[in-house]
Structures are given as structure tokens and as C-alpha cells.
Amino acid sequence: MSMTMDDSIKRWTAKRKTALVIEIIQGKTTVAEASRSFDLTPSEIEGWVEDAKRGMENSLRANPLDIREQYEKQLKDLQEAYGEAMLEIRARKKLQALMERDGVRGECAIGPSTAPNK
Structure with a gap:
């Protein structure tokens, strides 16, 4: 070439x-x-x-692996990653709603140092 x-x-x-x-x-x-x-x-x-x-x-x-197996494995990996991302988004939204309900101001950042103390 x-x-x-x-x-x-x-x-x-x-x-x-x-x-x-x-x-x-x-x-x-x-x-x-x-x-x-x-x-x-x-x-x-x-x-x-x-x-x-x-x-x-x-x-x-x-x-x-045949090509179908390769694509099926790749699809499974992507579906798992998508599922994990969706769970994280739902958890963040739920935490944000709880924080707003309890009158805590600020952005929701998941982690031990940012969780509201009760």
C-alpha cells in the first residue's frame, strides 16, 4: 500500500x-x-x-471463539456495564431526593465523607 x-x-x-x-x-x-x-x-x-x-x-x-460468541460476550459485558451505571444513577437520584426531603442542600456525591450525618 x-x-x-x-x-x-x-x-x-x-x-x-x-x-x-x-x-x-x-x-x-x-x-x-x-x-x-x-x-x-x-x-x-x-x-x-x-x-x-x-x-x-x-x-x-x-x-x-467463533465470531458470534465474541459478539455475545461483548454484548453481555456492555449490558452489565449499562446495568451498573443505571443502578448508580438511581441510587444518586434516591439519595438526592432524601437529602432534599431532609433539607440538606448541595449536590449529591456518593461517598462516606459526603453522606449526611444523622
Whole structure:
């Protein structure tokens, strides 16, 4: 790919992304250089590199996960994180309501040093 690829690529196929990621991994180019050369954001290219690393890690496992299992695990992890965030939000709202009911002023910040003393 090394700048011999057409700089006016309109659609980045998996094959083109792979070629670029391999060049980055081999040190033939950098994310910054590729970003400038192909008018892509660095975060977009870094995402491709991360995807490639995950794929390589899985393919080198003794018992590789199939793609569905990978996505199901990722979805489960995200759902757990979402659930935890929602519980924290509800707890903060409940604490704020209790503080307002008891006449305590100020923002709700959960922690032992900021809890109202009774």
C-alpha cells in the first residue's frame, strides 16, 4: 500500500483495510501518515488496528471463539456495564431526593465523607 495505493479511495474494503493495518503493524507507515495520506481520522484507523488485534488474538487461541460468541460476550459485558451505571444513577437520584426531603442542600456525591450525618 505504501502510498502506491490510489490516494482517492472512496470505499475502504476489508482487503484495503487489512493491507493498511499490516503496513502499520510492520512499521512501514504510521497511523498519522496514513491519516494524512488517505484523509481518514486517526481514530478510524486505530479502530481498524484494534479490530485486527482482537481477530489475531482469537485466531491464535487454542480454542478460538467463533465470531458470534465474541459478539455475545461483548454484548453481555456492555449490558452489565449499562446495568451498573443505571443502578448508580438511581441510587444518586434516591439519595438526592432524601437529602432534599431532609433539607440538606448541595449536590449529591456518593461517598462516606459526603453522606449526611444523622
